Amino acid sequence: MAGLNGDPFLGIDDNIEKLQYNNNSKEAIDKEGLVVGIGEDSSNNKNNNQGGEKDMAGNSIHRSGSRPQLDLSKAEIQGNSEERDPTILLPNQTDDISHLALDIGGSLIKLVYFSRHEDQSVDDKRKKIVKERLGISNGNRRNFPVLGGRLHFVKFETSKLNECLDFISSKQLHRGGIDSHHWNSEAPANENAVIKATGGGAYKFADLFKERLGVSIDKEDEMDCLVAGANFLLKAIRHEAFTHMEGHKEFVQIDHNDLFPYLLVNIGSGVSIIKVDGDGKFQRVSGTNVGGGTYWGLGRLLTKCNNFDELLELSQRGDNRTIDMLVGDIYGGMDYSKIGLSASTIASSFGKAISDKKELQDYRPEDISLSLLRMISYNIGQISYLNALRFGLKRIFFGGFFIRGHAYTMDTISFAVHFWSKGEAQAMFLRHEGFLGAVGAFMSYQKHGLDDLMVHHLVERFPMGAPYTGGKIHGPPLGDLNEKISWMEKFVLKGTEITAPVPMAPPGTTGLGGFEVPSSRGATLRSDASALNVGVLHLVPTLEVFPLLADPKMYEPNTIDLSDHKELEYWFTVLSGHLPDLVDKAVASEGGTDDAKRRGDAFARAFSAHLARLMEEPAAYGKLGLANLLELREECLREFQFLDAYRSIKQRENEASLAVLPDLLLELDHMDEETRLLTLIEGVLAANIFDWGSRACVDFYHKGTIIEIYRMSRNKMQRPWRVDDFDLFKERMLGSEGKKPRPHKRALLFVDNSGADIVLGMLPLARELLRRGTEVVLVANSLPALNDVTAMEVPDIVAEAAKHCDILRRAAEAGGLLVDAMNNNSLDGSRGNSSSVPLMVVENGCGSPCIDLRQVSSELAAAAKHADLVILEGMGRALHTNFNARFKCEALKLAMVKNQRLAEKLIKGKIYDCVCRYEPAT
Numbered sequence: 001m002a003g004l005n006g007d008p009f010l011g012i013d014d015n016i017e018k019l020q021y022n023n024n025s026k027e028a029i030d031k032e033g034l035v036v037g038i039g040e041d042s043s044n045n046k047n048n049n050q051g052g053e054k055d056m057a058g059n060s061i062h063r064s065g066s067r068p069q070l071d072l073s074k075a076e077i078q079g080n081s082e083e084r085d086p087t088i089l090l091p092n093q094t095d096d097i098s099h100l101a102l103d104i105g106g107s108l109i110k111l112v113y114f115s116r117h118e119d120q121s122v123d124d125k126r127k128k129i130v131k132e133r134l135g136i137s138n139g140n141r142r143n144f145p146v147l148g149g150r151l152h153f154v155k156f157e158t159s160k161l162n163e164c165l166d167f168i169s170s171k172q173l174h175r176g177g178i179d180s181h182h183w184n185s186e187a188p189a190n191e192n193a194v195i196k197a198t199g200g201g202a203y204k205f206a207d208l209f210k211e212r213l214g215v216s217i218d219k220e221d222e223m224d225c226l227v228a229g230a231n232f233l234l235k236a237i238r239h240e241a242f243t244h245m246e247g248h249k250e251f252v253q254i255d256h257n258d259l260f261p262y263l264l265v266n267i268g269s270g271v272s273i274i275k276v277d278g279d280g281k282f283q284r285v286s287g288t289n290v291g292g293g294t295y296w297g298l299g300r301l302l303t304k305c306n307n308f309d310e311l312l313e314l315s316q317r318g319d320n321r322t323i324d325m326l327v328g329d330i331y332g333g334m335d336y337s338k339i340g341l342s343a344s345t346i347a348s349s350f351g352k353a354i355s356d357k358k359e360l361q362d363y364r365p366e367d368i369s370l371s372l373l374r375m376i377s378y379n380i381g382q383i384s385y386l387n388a389l390r391f392g393l394k395r396i397f398f399g400g401f402f403i404r405g406h407a408y409t410m411d412t413i414s415f416a417v418h419f420w421s422k423g424e425a426q427a428m429f430l431r432h433e434g435f436l437g438a439v440g441a442f443m444s445y446q447k448h449g450l451d452d453l454m455v456h457h458l459v460e461r462f463p464m465g466a467p468y469t470g471g472k473i474h475g476p477p478l479g480d481l482n483e484k485i486s487w488m489e490k491f492v493l494k495g496t497e498i499t500a501p502v503p504m505a506p507p508g509t510t511g512l513g514g515f516e517v518p519s520s521r522g523a524t525l526r527s528d529a530s531a532l533n534v535g536v537l538h539l540v541p542t543l544e545v546f547p548l549l550a551d552p553k554m555y556e557p558n559t560i561d562l563s564d565h566k567e568l569e570y571w572f573t574v575l576s577g578h579l580p581d582l583v584d585k586a587v588a589s590e591g592g593t594d595d596a597k598r599r600g601d602a603f604a605r606a607f608s609a610h611l612a613r614l615m616e617e618p619a620a621y622g623k624l625g626l627a628n629l630l631e632l633r634e635e636c637l638r639e640f641q642f643l644d645a646y647r648s649i650k651q652r653e654n655e656a657s658l659a660v661l662p663d664l665l666l667e668l669d670h671m672d673e674e675t676r677l678l679t680l681i682e683g684v685l686a687a688n689i690f691d692w693g694s695r696a697c698v699d700f701y702h703k704g705t706i707i708e709i710y711r712m713s714r715n716k717m718q719r720p721w722r723v724d725d726f727d728l729f730k731e732r733m734l735g736s737e738g739k740k741p742r743p744h745k746r747a748l749l750f751v752d753n754s755g756a757d758i759v760l761g762m763l764p765l766a767r768e769l770l771r772r773g774t775e776v777v778l779v780a781n782s783l784p785a786l787n788d789v790t791a792m793e794v795p796d797i798v799a800e801a802a803k804h805c806d807i808l809r810r811a812a813e814a815g816g817l818l819v820d821a822m823n824n825n826s827l828d829g830s831r832g833n834s835s836s837v838p839l840m841v842v843e844n845g846c847g848s849p850c851i852d853l854r855q856v857s858s859e860l861a862a863a864a865k866h867a868d869l870v871i872l873e874g875m876g877r878a879l880h881t882n883f884n885a886r887f888k889c890e891a892l893k894l895a896m897v898k899n900q901r902l903a904e905k906l907i908k909g910k911i912y913d914c915v916c917r918y919e920p921a922t
């Protein structure tokens with residue numbers, strides 16, 4: 001049968017040297033740089049590794065090229081200044097440029113601000129050459145001044161305006177201002193700064209803003225803003241809208257060409273009902289004064305609650321039958337079935353209070369709160385339905401902070417809409433519910449290019465503490481890493497559970513269709529910040545949809561859907577199990593300093609908090625697939641400034657593999673074409689065993705040297721593989737009955753792991769293609785993830801390999817990969833002197849073991865234009881994601897399945913089975 005059966009080490013001498021994988025080995029890399037503890041999230045690591053570091057060839061690698069100016073005033077060393085990498089606090093360092101828009105409502109102030117961080121990407125030699133060769137210009141950058149920026153979402157209670165002003169002032173958010181000429185450059189403190197603001201407070205507090213911050217408020221119409229915000233979010237964010245019925249949340253795919261018309265119902269203090277026909281085309285058709293302010297205001301009077309969440313929490317334990325008059329109360333326990341009313345239907349909200357001789361204090365606050373919540377939610381649902389009916393609209397989007405991500409509120413509104421419309425109209429909710437107006441105000445800045453952004457330009461990240469909610473510190477203010485870590489440590493000291501950034505609405509279902517009492521959920525509502533299902537929006541206008549996808553609309557990257565709870569549980573257990581080992585590696589990769597340990601600890605806590613949060617509410621961050629979880633882990637590492645946890649492992653494996661490459665190439669060259677092709681594919685599959693993300697594989701790395709494991713893995717390769725289209729592929733490559741097929745013009749090889757995987761697997765395959773006259777583009781990660789090779793690392797590996805192989809050398813020269821080597825050896829440096837087809841390297845735009853082909857780098861998109869073969873390698877890229885992806889060109893998917901459960905589920909096979917799937921162009 002296929003693959004490796006059982007223990008792959010059967011028959012391997014147990015006394016072999018195990019040094020290669022000694023976990024305790026000291027980091028090979030010497031870092032000189034200071035670690036400066038600033039930056040609120042993942043990619044803000046601009047101050048790390050100032051001194052650069054050495055790669056295996058002794059060349060200096062610069063992780064960030066254009067370094068932003070730092071404000072070093074009042075800089076302070078944190079902790080022990082004798083440490084090798086002491087943490088330095090820069091209190092006066094702020095985000096590079098910030099822009100701010102406000103929605104100052106009756107209850108809450110919503111703040112959307114933009115920070116433009118320096119473009120972190122390095123224009124290294126490889127990139128320059130790739131640009132030249134693939135004809136990529138900086139053209140589309142110019143249209144997007146917001147390149148490399150992020151949108152942050154923050155809210156404060158309007159009654160705590162001062163805290164909001166302090167926040168703005170501490171982050172200097174008012175300095176960027178409206179002057180759109182400055183979008184692209186360092187803005188000086190602006191004397192005549194103007195901030196866009198909407199909501200009543202824009203009028204009411206204009207003078208205060210002038211006085212306190214010296215800025216003028218440019219007032220934007222509230223309805224204009226609501227609509228602009230809703231349209232932008234619905235078009236630009238993939239998982240923005242969702243339905244919520246009987247506790248079940250489902251994201252809705254919005255077709256951009258079929259968005260209008262819709263009804264927008266914004267439930268703030270009051271309620272606005274707007275018919276939206278297009279961008280800037282709308283009409284406020286109705287509204288009601290019974291809204292969020294009514295619930296909160298009346299609720300506060302009746303229950304003496306001190307804050308909104310407390311009131312909402314009470315409702316979860318309430319039973320409204322003690323106060324509401326039900327149909328059954330009037331009909332002596334019977335249904336009024338003739339008109340379709342069950343005995344439990346509310347006939348009159350608070351109706352029981354008239355007949356009783358009870359006073360307010362005789363009612364439980366829990367019951368009052370629930371009664372009130374249902375009264376208001378049903379009422380809004382009903383009025384919304386009537387307006388939808390008036391204009392023949394089927395889709396109603398609900399926004400505003402009254403909803404607060406609260407499952408029961410959404411269920412109740414959905415129930416009302418469904419009930420009254422007899423299922424004709426659909427209630428949908430927005431993840432950025434309360435931020436519509438603020439986003440709209442932000443949109444009203446001219447020339448930021450935001451309206452041109454599309455879904456694939458936006459990446460949402462969930463750093464700890466985002467979104468920030470002012471007032472009580474629920475999360476760390478978006479400030480420096482040190483502060484963030486201290487904040488988390490405090491939580492732990494207090495024995496409080498850390499609230500993941502996007503946080504906890506009560507889980508699960510009400511399951512009761514809205515007319516019954518909510519089941520007691522026991523748990524308390526999480527802190528206010530927790531209820532915002534939004535992260536930080538990274539705007540990356542250089543990302544593109546992979547042009548070779550057969551049908552981008554139908555494309556779903558994730559093979560494993562985690563909405564299946566069993567599946568979710570399984571993967572959560574797996575990832576939790578990996579955590580201790582990963583933290584060890586990460587800490588070691590940063591020299592094992594106290595600072596690194598502290599960050600490692602914080603990372604572990606943060607990632608566990610994410611897992612706990614998602615376990616409770618899987619859809620909290622949008623639709624959840626396995627690829628998202630694996631990426632979240634990498635992002636979380638970066639957030640705590642672990643830039644490359646597997647750095648030394650990768651180096652060791654590269655070196656060991658390069659040492660045996662010449663022998664392998666010699667062996668291959670003695671084979672006939674057919675044997676060689678088979679051996680090459682076997683080699684790729686066998687070498688994919690070097691995967692530090694798989695528990696099973698890591699366990700046996702301790703049992704042998706790299707080369708031994710590689711040999712063993714290859715010896716166990718037996719066809720047929722579990723998925724085996726090799727014969728088809730062979731026919732395409734070699735032809736049949738003496739007919740020679742035309743070679744591929746260009747092949748994109750999505751490479752996976754460092755070491756044997758790339759050196760002994762993918763490079764020899766690339767060489768074969770080159771030899772046949774096919775251009776080869778190696779597609780590698782932009783950022784490290786596990787032991788995956790990155791685009792920055794590949795050229796050096798190729799250069800080493802090229803020393804032993806003419807084919808690779810000529811192709812690499814033709815592809816401009818060996819510029820250094822050529823200069824050093826003072827060979828003829830002019831390009832094009834080689835007759836070989838080129839070998840090139842492009843980055844894929846991501847930093848995860850998986851790849852979502854809807855968002856790839858412009859380099860890759862450009863390289864794809866002339867490609868007629870795509871080879872995806874590895875479990876992450878070919879199985880977890882893209883297993884079902886269809887391409888316009890031929891595709892070959894190669895992977896070893898290194899997880900028992902996945903093997904069973906996906907290919908009805910066993911661990912170590914292999915997949916060789918060949919698909920002709922569609």
Ligand SMILES: Nc1ncnc2c1ncn2[C@@H]1O[C@H](COP(=O)(O)OP(=O)(O)O)[C@@H](O)[C@H]1O
Pocket residue numbers: 104105106107108109157199267268269270291292293294295296308309399400401402403404434528
């Ligand atoms: N922390 C909170 N404090 C006060 N009200 C809140 C809070 N969270 C949610 N709400 C609800 O949100 C409503 C305000 O919604 P919002 O969309 O911000 O409207 P507005 O612009 O009128 O302030 C409040 O009336 C209340 O029902």
Ligand SMILES: CC(C)(COP(=O)(O)O)[C@@H](O)C(=O)NCCC(=O)O
Pocket residue numbers: 574630688690691692693694695696752753786849873874875876877880895898899900
């Ligand atoms: C993270 C990975 C997708 C990486 O695999 P690769 O793409 O390198 O083949 C894979 O190791 C994985 O799914 N690991 C988690 C499951 C486990 O420990 O079995």
Ligand SMILES: [Mn+2]
Pocket residue numbers: 691693752753786787788849874876
């Ligand atoms: Mn990998």
